[in-house]
Amino acid sequence: MKQYNRVLTIAGSDSGGGAGIQADLKTISALGCYGMSVITALTAQNTVAVTGIYPVDADFVGKQIDAVICDIGVDAVKIGMLLSAEVIKVIARKLQEYKIKKIVLDPVMVAKSGDKLLQDDAINALKEKLIPLATIITPNLPEAEVLIDHKLNDKEDVELAAKKLLDCNNQAILIKGGHFVGDESSDCLILKEKDQIEIHWLKAQRIYSANTHGTGCTLSSAIASFMARDYSIFEAVRAAKDYITNAIIKGAEYKIGEGHGPVHHFYALWEEKE
Numbered sequence: 413m414k415q416y417n418r419v420l421t422i423a424g425s426d427s428g429g430g431a432g433i434q435a436d437l438k439t440i441s442a443l444g445c446y447g448m449s450v451i452t453a454l455t456a457q458n459t460v461a462v463t464g465i466y467p468v469d470a471d472f473v474g475k476q477i478d479a480v481i482c483d484i485g486v487d488a489v490k491i492g493m494l495l496s497a498e499v500i501k502v503i504a505r506k507l508q509e510y511k512i513k514k515i516v517l518d519p520v521m522v523a524k525s526g527d528k529l530l531q532d533d534a535i536n537a538l539k540e541k542l543i544p545l546a547t548i549i550t551p552n553l554p555e556a557e558v559l560i561d562h563k564l565n566d567k568e569d570v571e572l573a574a575k576k577l578l579d580c581n582n583q584a585i586l587i588k589g590g591h592f593v594g595d596e597s598s599d600c601l602i603l604k605e606k607d608q609i610e611i612h613w614l615k616a617q618r619i620y621s622a623n624t625h626g627t628g629c630t631l632s633s634a635i636a637s638f639m640a641r642d643y644s645i646f647e648a649v650r651a652a653k654d655y656i657t658n659a660i661i662k663g664a665e666y667k668i669g670e671g672h673g674p675v676h677h678f679y680a681l682w683e684e685k686e
Contacts, residue, residue, distance in 0.1 A: 416446035417640040420480055421633055423492030424453040430674030431626030436633040438677035443637040450476040453495045459625060459669030470498040477506045487640035488514040490633045493529045497537035504541035514639045517546035518632035519555050548584040548645055550632045556587050571611055574602040584645045601649055616657045621664035623673035630675055631656045
C-alpha cells in the first residue's frame with residue numbers, strides 16, 4: 413500500500429483564497445503531498461484588505477492537532493498565522509508532545525494589505541516557545557527586524573540577523589529579501605551543519621507583478637512539502653524558491669480582485685493541459 417507524504421499546515425484562513433490555509437493546501441497539493449489543516453483564526457479578507465479577524469480558541473486549536481496527528485500522522489509541519497500567545501503556547505506543547513521533527517515556521521505578523529496578524533504580546537511567546545522548536549524559520553525582512561529588534565539595511569545586516577536568530581536547536585534560517593529594492597530578489601539561507609555555519613544567497617530575477625499575495629505562505633509550505641518528501645533543507649529551500657518564482661511569473665498573467673492578487677499555485681498542471 414502506498415503512503416502519502418503528509419504535510420500539516422497550522423495557520424489562519426484567508427477567505428480570499430490567496431494566502432493562509434488556502435494557499436498552503438494548494439501548494440502542498442501542487443507539490444504532490446497530502447495536506448491537512450489546523451485553523452488558528454478566521455479572516456474576512458480579499459485582495460485589498462483584511463476586514464475582520466475571528467480568533468479560534470486555543471484549546472480547540474489543540475484538539476485539531478490531536479485529531480490529525482493521532483489518526484493520520486505527519487511528515488512535516490508548516491506554521492503560519494498564530495495571532496495570540498495562548499495559541500502559540502498550545503502549539504508548542506503539542507509539537508513537543510508528538511515529537512515532531514520537521515517544522516517550518518513562517519512568523520506571519522502583517523498581511524500584504526498592512527493589517528496586523530500577530531498580537532503584540534504574542535511576539536515574545538513566539539521567540540520563547542516556537543522558534544527554538546523550528547527546523548527552519550522563514551521571516552521576511554520586516555519580520556526579521558521585529559524578531560531581533562534591529563533595522564536591516566544591507567546584506568551584511570541580514571547575515572548577522574540570520575546568525576542571531578539561529579537558535580541552538582534550529583538547523584536553518586531563511587530571511588526573504590523581497591523587500592530589498594532592485595531587480596534581483598535575494599534570500600539569505602544560513603544552515604547549521606554540526607558545528608559549521610554555511611551562508612547561501614539564493615538569487616532570482618525580481619518579477620514585477622501586483623499578484624504577490626500569499627508568497628510567504630506559499631514558499632514556506634513548499635519548503636515543508638519538499639522536506640516531507642525527504643529533501644535536505646538546502647534542496648527543499650532551493651526547490652521551493654524555484655516553485656514560488658514560477659508561480660509568481662505565471663500568476664502575473666491573471667487578474668483577480670482589485671488589490672494584490674494570488675500567485676498561480678497550479679501552473680505546472682495547467683501547462684500540461686494547454
